[in-house]
Amino acid sequence: MSFLNENENWRGLTKKTELIQSNVQGRPKKRGKYLTPCPDIQIIRQRPKFSLNLPLLVNGNSLGPAKIGKQFIAVRNTCAFDSIVQSMLTAYHDFATYYQHITESKNAIHDFVEALSKSGVSSKLYNERCVILKHTSEIKNGVLDCEINVATLIELHILPNTPSLEIKINCNDCQYEKISIIPVLELNPDPIFKEAMRGLQEAVCKSVEHYVSKTRNECCFCKGTNITKTFAGGSHIFLNLEAAEIGLLAARRGLANCRKQFTLSEIPGNLNYCDRQYKMVSAIIFVAGHYYACIKRATGRWEEHNDLCSSQKVMTITKRDVLKQRRTPLLFYVRI
Numbered sequence: 222m223s224f225l226n227e228n229e230n231w232r233g234l235t236k237k238t239e240l241i242q243s244n245v246q247g248r249p250k251k252r253g254k255y256l257t258p259c260p261d262i263q264i265i266r267q268r269p270k271f272s273l274n275l276p277l278l279v280n281g282n283s284l285g286p287a288k289i290g291k292q293f294i295a296v297r298n299t300c301a302f303d304s305i306v307q308s309m310l311t312a313y314h315d316f317a318t319y320y321q322h323i324t325e326s327k328n329a330i331h332d333f334v335e336a337l338s339k340s341g342v343s344s345k346l347y348n349e350r351c352v353i354l355k356h357t358s359e360i361k362n363g364v365l366d367c368e369i370n371v372a373t374l375i376e377l378h379i380l381p382n383t384p385s386l387e388i389k390i391n392c393n394d395c396q397y398e399k400i401s402i403i404p405v406l407e408l409n410p411d412p413i414f415k416e417a418m419r420g421l422q423e424a425v426c427k428s429v430e431h432y433v434s435k436t437r438n439e440c441c442f443c444k445g446t447n448i449t450k451t452f453a454g455g456s457h458i459f460l461n462l463e464a465a466e467i468g469l470l471a472a473r474r475g476l477a478n479c480r481k482q483f484t485l486s487e488i489p490g491n492l493n494y495c496d497r498q499y500k501m502v503s504a505i506i507f508v509a510g511h512y513y514a515c516i517k518r519a520t521g522r523w524e525e526h527n528d529l530c531s532s533q534k535v536m537t538i539t540k541r542d543v544l545k546q547r548r549t550p551l552l553f554y555v556r557i
């Protein structure tokens with residue numbers, strides 16, 4: 222993968238390097254007569270399998286038991302998992318680079334997203350969901366309760382080897398190479414206490430800086446200090462904003478009354494991360510113990526992907542609701 226070979230100066234967080242040309246073979250570009258090329262139009266044209274109506278996973282609470290072998294299992298509280306899958310499914314449909322990422326690197330979640338895209342929801346797919354989630358919790362009396370913190374689910378269970386940030390230490394003496402994978406980036410909350418979502422870009426830079434600097438400055442094999450440290454962003458980034466909700470932390474900074482909830486409209490659509498451009502796809506919302514995803518399509522339309530929605534469909538979010546404040550513990554961006 223090309224991004225691993227990027228030789229970035231780990232101190233130079235703001236230093237621009239040339240963008241590496243993506244080698245995605247999108248559909249040939251048709252240039253409309255009256256359109257001037259703008260980045261967003263390029264993205265929309267390159268969407269690999271754009272479809273306006275995406276399927277929606279239904280929460281296990283509203284379904285009959287899943288069947289694995291001869292065992293029937295009632296799968297409960299699947300909203301953390303469903304919110305992540307819906308977010309990845311959208312990126313898979315809307316962004317050529319992410320489509321390529323999902324199809325090229327194989328794991329259970331990528332297979333699941335592809336199956337959901339190809340065939341929609343089915344009892345077979347819900348059984349598959351149960352197989353994946355079986356490892357996250359214990360089955361008690363035929364019930365698998367999947368209630369879990371969404372960041373923990375990603376880090377420990379469903380995407381432990383997919384980096385939001387990857388830090389590499391190469392020893393110049395013994396050639397030993399160590400790669401650290403950070404599946405979810407914990408955000409430094411200070412810029413968000415100060416400036417709400419306007420501080421997001423700064424919070425992201427500070428967090429990367431923190432992760433990179435706390436990685437040891439010696440070879441873990443020969444203990445020599447003649448090392449080269451590099452870092453790169455992943456195909457996607459999960460940003461954990463939970464620290465920005467902690468009133469006690471804000472109070473310690475003298476900002477006890479700062480806002481802890483945000484509107485969808487104020488979430489930055491673009492982020493500069495590890496010298497690459499990322500686009501916002503999804504905000505995972507938490508309300509009354511339940512997660513759902515507010516997703517921004519490549520067309521700019523906002524959609525609510527809520528597995529407890531009574532019509533069991535993706536819903537459009539109205540302009541007014543885009544301005545509603547929500548608890549937003551996790552953001553999902555993809556590299557373009």
Ligand SMILES: [Zn+2]
Nearest residue numbers: 392395440443
């Ligand atoms: Zn060494």
Ligand SMILES: [Zn+2]
Nearest residue numbers: 300510511512
């Ligand atoms: Zn829920």
